[in-house]
Each structure stands twice: as C-alpha cells, then as structure tokens.
Amino acid sequence: MTMIKKLLTTAIATTLMAGAAQAEISNDMVKIGYLADMSGTYRDLAGPNGLIALEMAVADVGGQVNGKKIEIVSADDRNSPDVASSTARRWVENDNVDMIAGLVASSVSIAVSDILEESGKLGIVSGSAASSITNEHCTPNHIHYVYDTYPLANGTASAIVKEGGKTWFILAADYAFGHALEADVTKVVEANGGEVIGNIRHPFPTPDFSSFILQAQGSGADVVALANAGADTTNAITTAGEFGLTQSGQTLAALLLFLTDVHALGAEAAQGIQLTTGWYWDMNADARAWSDRFMEETGVRPTMVHAGIYSSTIQYLNAVKATGSDEAQAVRKQMIATPINDMFATNGRIREDGRMVHDMYLAQVKTPAESTNEWDLYNIVRTIPAEEAFRPLSESQCPLVTSK
Amino acid sequence: MSMILGVPVAVLFGQLLLGLINGGFYALLSLGLAVIFGLLKIINFAHGALYMLGAMATVILFDTLGISYWAALFVAPILVGCVGVAIEYFLLRKIAGQDHIYSLLLTFGVALIIQGVLTNMYGVSGLRYSMPDVFKGGMNLGFMFLPYYRAWVIVIALLVCFGTWFMIEKTKLGAYLRAGTEDSQLMQGFGINVPLLVSLTFGFGVMLAAFAGALAAPIYSVTPVMGSHILIVVFAVVVIGGMGSISGAIITGILMGVVEGLTKTFYPPASSAVIFLVMVVVLLVRPSGLFGKEA
Numbered sequence: 037m038t039m040i041k042k043l044l045t046t047a048i049a050t051t052l053m054a055g056a057a058q059a060e061i062s063n064d065m066v067k068i069g070y071l072a073d074m075s076g077t078y079r080d081l082a083g084p085n086g087l088i089a090l091e092m093a094v095a096d097v098g099g100q101v102n103g104k105k106i107e108i109v110s111a112d113d114r115n116s117p118d119v120a121s122s123t124a125r126r127w128v129e130n131d132n133v134d135m136i137a138g139l140v141a142s143s144v145s146i147a148v149s150d151i152l153e154e155s156g157k158l159g160i161v162s163g164s165a166a167s168s169i170t171n172e173h174c175t176p177n178h179i180h181y182v183y184d185t186y187p188l189a190n191g192t193a194s195a196i197v198k199e200g201g202k203t204w205f206i207l208a209a210d211y212a213f214g215h216a217l218e219a220d221v222t223k224v225v226e227a228n229g230g231e232v233i234g235n236i237r238h239p240f241p242t243p244d245f246s247s248f249i250l251q252a253q254g255s256g257a258d259v260v261a262l263a264n265a266g267a268d269t270t271n272a273i274t275t276a277g278e279f280g281l282t283q284s285g286q287t288l289a290a291l292l293l294f295l296t297d298v299h300a301l302g303a304e305a306a307q308g309i310q311l312t313t314g315w316y317w318d319m320n321a322d323a324r325a326w327s328d329r330f331m332e333e334t335g336v337r338p339t340m341v342h343a344g345i346y347s348s349t350i351q352y353l354n355a356v357k358a359t360g361s362d363e364a365q366a367v368r369k370q371m372i373a374t375p376i377n378d379m380f381a382t383n384g385r386i387r388e389d390g391r392m393v394h395d396m397y398l399a400q401v402k403t404p405a406e407s408t409n410e411w412d413l414y415n416i417v418r419t420i421p422a423e424e425a426f427r428p429l430s431e432s433q434c435p436l437v438t439s440k
Numbered sequence: 441m442s443m444i445l446g447v448p449v450a451v452l453f454g455q456l457l458l459g460l461i462n463g464g465f466y467a468l469l470s471l472g473l474a475v476i477f478g479l480l481k482i483i484n485f486a487h488g489a490l491y492m493l494g495a496m497a498t499v500i501l502f503d504t505l506g507i508s509y510w511a512a513l514f515v516a517p518i519l520v521g522c523v524g525v526a527i528e529y530f531l532l533r534k535i536a537g538q539d540h541i542y543s544l545l546l547t548f549g550v551a552l553i554i555q556g557v558l559t560n561m562y563g564v565s566g567l568r569y570s571m572p573d574v575f576k577g578g579m580n581l582g583f584m585f586l587p588y589y590r591a592w593v594i595v596i597a598l599l600v601c602f603g604t605w606f607m608i609e610k611t612k613l614g615a616y617l618r619a620g621t622e623d624s625q626l627m628q629g630f631g632i633n634v635p636l637l638v639s640l641t642f643g644f645g646v647m648l649a650a651f652a653g654a655l656a657a658p659i660y661s662v663t664p665v666m667g668s669h670i671l672i673v674v675f676a677v678v679v680i681g682g683m684g685s686i687s688g689a690i691i692t693g694i695l696m697g698v699v700e701g702l703t704k705t706f707y708p709p710a711s712s713a714v715i716f717l718v719m720v721v722v723l724l725v726r727p728s729g730l731f732g733k734e735a
Contacts, residue, residue, distance in 0.1 A: 075556070075559055075564075076564065076665070077564060077665070079559065079563060079564045080563040080564055080565040081565075210708075210709050236708045237708060237709050238708055238709075238711070239708075239709065239711055239712035239713075241669055242711075242712070243660055243666065243669055243670060244462055244660070246458045246461070246462075246590070247455055247458050247459075247701055247704035247705065247711075248704065248708065250451075250454050250455065250458065250584060251451070251704075251705065253585070254448075254451050254454075266565075267564075267565075267566065267661050267663060267665075270565070270566055270661050271660060271661050274659065274660070274661065275659070278571070278578075278587045278589065278590075278659060279578070279585055279587060280577075280578065280585055280587075284585075296563075296565040297565060299565065300565040300566040300567070300568060300661070301566075301568070302568045302570075304570065305568075
C-alpha cells in the first residue's frame with residue numbers, strides 16, 4: 037500500500053514538475069544548434085556565413101530572452117544524413133539544444149526532422165529545396181522557411197511558357213532533388229500548354245556538361261531547363277555559353293540558382309537568365325539595410341538562405357519571449373499565430389504543415405551594362421503572390437493537414 | 441538522316457569529338473600520375489589537388505597580377521611544380537623505401553590540407569575566369585558547333601602528351617631517369633645526382649597536373665574541390681592503362697574520354713560509372729592493365 041502511495045505521489049509530483057517546466061525556459065537557457073554544410077558544395081549559400089546571420093539575430097534580441105541567456109552551438113553536417121543525425125541526436129538528448137537551425141541538404145533535413153519529432157524538439161529548415169519536407173515528410177516539429185521546389189518550378193517555368201517557350205528539354209541531376217524538380221517542372225509546363233520533348237538525368241556531380249548541352253542543342257527545344265544545383269548549374273551555364281546555346285535561339289532556364297552561384301558566374305556569363313528566388317538583398321530598403329550590416333560582418337552579400345536564417349531565428353526568439361517557454365509545441369503554435377513582417381517577408385505566415393508561405397520573386401540576371409557592382413545582379417521582374425507560389429494545402433499529403 | 445542505335449550519326453560524331461577532348465584532360469592527368477608512379481613508385485593522391493591548384497593559380501594570377509592566360513599556361517605549372525618539389529623534398533623523401541600505402545596516405549593528407557585551406561579562403565562557389573578573346577566563338581562543323589577553345593585543348597593536350605612520352609622513352613635524359621629509378625646506387629656511382637632527379641621527376645608530374653588545371657580554368661568552374669572529383673576517375677584510367685605505363689596512360693586517357701562520351705549519349709545516368717566498369721573488367725581479364733608489362 038505504502039509502496040503504491042509512494043509511486044503515485046512520485047508520479048503526480050513528476051507530472052506537476054513537467055507541467056511547470058513546460059511553461060518555463062528549460063535549463064535556464066535557450067540553446068540553438070546550427071547544423072549546416074560548412075565545407076562542401078553548399079558552404080557558400082549557407083555555411084559559416086549562415087552562422088553569422090544566426091549570431092546577428094541573437095545579438096539583436098540582446099543575447100537573452102526573459103532574462104535567460106541564449107547559447108549557440110554549431111556543427112558541420114558534411115551533407116551527410118548520417119553525420120547530421122548523430123549530431124542532432126547528441127544535441128537534443130545530451131546537450132539540451134532546444135532548436136536546430138540551418139539545415140541545407142534536403143536529405144539532411146528529412147533525417148533530422150525525424151529525430152526532432154522523436155525528441156519533441158523544434159527545427160527550422162532554411163536551406164533545403166525539396167517540397168516533400170512539408171508534404172509527405174512533414175512533422176509537428178519542424179518549419180520550412182525560405183523556399184522549396186514547388187515555387188521554383190512554378191515561378192520560372194510558367195513565366196517562360198507564357199513568353200512563348202513551348203517545347204522543353206530538361207537536364208536534371210540524377211538524385212531525389214533533381215527528380216522532384218523535374219516532375220514539378222513537367223507538371224507546370226504541361227499545365228500551361230507547353231510540352232517536354234526530352235530529358236537527361238546526369239550524374240551528380242558532373243564536371244563536364246558539353247555532351248549534355250550538345251544533346252539539348254540537338255533537340256531543337258525552345259527552352260533548356262536545368263534542374264540541378266550549385267557547381268552543376270554553374271558548369272552547365274558556362275558550357276551553354278561556350279557552345280552558343282542562347283545565340284542559336286534557345287532559352288536557358290536555371291530552376292535553382294543562388295546569389296552566390298550568379299556571383300561566381302558573373303553578369304557576363306549569366307545575363308538574361310530567369311530564376312525564382314525567395315528574397316533578394318536589394319529588393320527593398322529593409323532588405324538593403326540588413327544586407328549592409330551582413331556585408332560588414334562577412335564581406336559578401338547574403339543569399340536568401342542567410343536572410344531566412346536571421347528572420348526565422350528572430351521569429352523563434354520572439355515566440356519564446358511571448359510564451360515564456362522554449363517547449364517546441366508552445367513555440368510553434370505561437371509562431372503559426374504570428375504573421376511575419378520584417379526584412380525577409382511581408383505578410384509571411386507559417387501554415388499548419390510547417391510551410392512558411394510568403395511572396396516569391398521572378399528575377400532576371402542583369403546585363404554587365406546594367407550591373408553597377410559585383411553584387412548588383414538581379415532585376416525583380418515579377419512578384420509571385422504567396423497563395424500562387426506554394427503548394428496549396430488542398431493538395432497536401434501532410435497528415436497534420438489531411439487528418440483534420 | 442542515318443541513325444545508329446536510335447542516335448543520328450551527326451550527333452554521334454559530335455559526341456565522339458567531345459569525348460576526345462575530355463580524353464585529352466584525362467590523358468594529361470593520368471600521364472602525370474603514371475610518370476610519378478612509373479618512375480618513383482609513389483602513389484600521388486594529391487594529384488587532383490595539384491590540378492586544382494593549377495586552375496586556381498591561373499585565376500588568381502590574373503586577378504592579382506594581371507597575368508594573361510598565355511603566360512599562366514607556363515607560370516602556373518612552374519609555381520605548382522615548385523610546390524610539388526617541396527612536397528617531395530620535405531615530406532615524401534622522409535618515407536622513401538616504405539610501403540606504397542605510406543606515400544598514398546601522406547599525399548592524401550596533403551591534398552585535404554590544400555583543399556581545406558583554399559576552401560576557407562575562397563569558398564566553394566567558384567572563381568570567375570573569362571575565356572581569352574582569341575578563343576571566343578567557334579566553328580560550325582556541320583554536325584556540331586565546336587568552340588575554338590575545345591579545339592585548342594585537344595591539340596595542345598596531345599602535343600604535351602606526345603612530348604612527354606618522347607622525352608621519357610626516346611631521349612638520353614629519359615634514359616637517365618629510368619635507369620636512376622631502376623638502380624639508384626649504380627647511377628649515383630656514375631656521377632648522376634639521383635635525389636635531384638627524383639625531385640625533378642615528381643615536380644614534372646605535378647606540372648602536368650597543373651597544366652591540365654590551367655587548361656581547364658576557362659571552361660570549368662574553378663573551385664577548391666574541383667580536383668577531388670576527377671582524381672578517382674584518373675586513377676581508374678591509370679589502372680586500366682597499366683600502372684606506370686606512360687604510353688598506356690595517354691592512350692587509355694583518350695579512350696576513356698570517348699567511352700564516357702558515348703555513354704553520355706546512349707545512357708547518361710551510367711556515365712559516371714562506366715570507367716569503373718571498364719576497370720573491373722580489365723582487372724579481371726588482364727590484372728596488369730591494358731598496357732602493363734608484368735603479366
């Protein structure tokens with residue numbers, strides 16, 4: 037009897053304590069883990085400069101929330117889901133990390149989100165492209181902030197079809213991301229009355245694109261679309277320039293191109309290319325002002341991923357402040373309830389499935405004559421409204437949405 | 441238009457030509473490796489990093505000192521060759537006579553350090569390098585548009601490869617080299633400075649890699665990681681040709697460029713694997729390689 041009584045009281049006491057802890061900031065500190073590619077292909081678009089963006093956000097809220105210190109830890113995921121998983125597990129299980137930020141390679145984000153769900157912690161994905169992260173891979177424990185493959189396909193492809201690019205040849209990286217983007221683009225092209233007349237899946241990475249560019253040229257398609265990323269895209273664009281692809285009347289469409297890629301190519305090689313972006317450093321006064329600060333710290337202009345890391349961290353810390361808690365569900369609920377109006381987005385909002393929806397932008401790379409400095413690279417051609425840009429909830433396969 | 445296996449003949453010609461051009465790069469790189477292995481028995485895993493260094497040097501020399509492409513074709517290999525001599529003199533010499541695995545691990549470590557330092561300094565997005573004006577544009581061959589630069593690559597790569605082969609196999613200097621590495625004590629007895637010969641040979645192999653790098657700068661993304669992708673392919677080429685065979689490395693390099701080019705036409709997803717498939721088959725049928733001496 038006494039045994040049972042003891043057990044019961046302990047159980048009740050524990051429950052009460054757990055409840056009490058939920059409304060507080062655990063371990064008297066908010067701990068953020070920055071997990072990203074720090075040395076590989078995606079280093080420049082996120083990497084060490086993303087950590088600086090995160091530190092800027094923490095400094096801007098004063099380094100503490102409700103009197104509790106904010107601490108940052110960081111690690112290189114080496115673009116490996118295995119490395120990322122073991123780091124994330126150690127962080128949430130042993131090191132009291134409350135939120136994981138950064139998250140670049142799509143495979144990494146999907147692996148880490150599973151761990152977050154198991155451990156009940158929160159993650160904010162800023163770098164990944166795959167739209168499946170908030171579709172079939174959605175969890176109640178992560179948010180996908182900056183962009184995904186749905187608007188990339190939607191923005192660029194529909195604009196080009198409407199301009200008269202009816203027949204398409206798609207050059208896709210032969211892995212999950214490339215396949216997803218290829219499928220999304222095909223859908224958009226066909227929905228707008230165009231036709232995909234050929235495609236090639238090239239190995240990742242491919243250093244020499246001459247053979248594929250020659251095949252794309254031979255196809256006679258109006259548009260040659262690149263469904264790849266990073267060095268593959270810049271290599272393909274350079275080779276297309278060398279082989280006179282656009283001079284022979286074909287349009288080159290790069291579906292995922294970061295500011296750092298365009299900067300590496302230069303206005304000369306990249307001029308005229310249309311692309312979809314979630315943010316551009318020179319798009320308005322707020323963005324410009326923040327970019328100037330970022331440039332002072334890093335020496336370069338920020339990509340949309342850097343800006344997203346800053347913005348999402350501020351949103352997160354504000355939510356911790358408002359709820360007085362760092363418990364994932366409380367914070368996520370608060371973040372969903374709060375519209376986002378800052379240097380990154382206007383009227384952005386986080387949906388039930390964890391997708392942050394905001395206006396996306398169709399940009400065109402400036403000509404060398406238009407470009408006034410090495411980072412002055414885009415003309416914003418069109419604003420794609422949030423509702424049009426992202427996959428509508430009605431088409432979602434996310435259980436958080438469909439079970440309702 | 442006549443077709444072969446569903447591919448128009450004209451397209452096939454184009455792909456064959458491109459394969460030849462890529463083969464030129466493979467030949468230059470595998471030749472350097474073969475010289476270093478064939479004469480010094482060193483497995484140089486830093487070869488990719490030194491190729492990258494050649495490309496980076498070409499870009500950086502232009503950006504900082506305004507050194508033109510033509511000058512860089514000489515200056516970059518000489519600079520990187522000096523790095524190679526330093527690696528041989530300060531590091532590899534210390535483990536001379538040890539098992540192959542030591543030189544492999546040592547050079548692999550050196551490659552990681554070079555790559556890591558440059559990644560920290562320059563990032564991974566790639567450095568900008570414009571094509572020299574003479575090479576802008578190209579010619580219409582009827583079956584394809586051939587950029588002038590690619591034509592130049594195949595010509596110069598073949599010339600350099602042939603020159604190297606000639607020097608090692610047909611001249612007195614080459615005879616000293618081969619003899620010096622075969623029996624260094626005897627050669628030293630004849631008054632030949634063998635350690636110097638070894639340093640210079642390693643430096644020369646490295647220069648070939650850096651030359652390929654300089655040649656690659658105008659057409660490929662110049663990044664600190666560009667060498668790590670190509671290194672493994674080039675090693676496969678050397679194995680197929682027969683470790684240490686000079687002419688084998690050249691012929692196999694060009695051949696593998698063509699095989700890869702054809703795969704890119706008929707079944708693109710396999711194009712990064714096809715060279716390794718060939719390697720497996722060659723190792724099974726002829727373990728010493730196509731042109732290897734010891735059977």
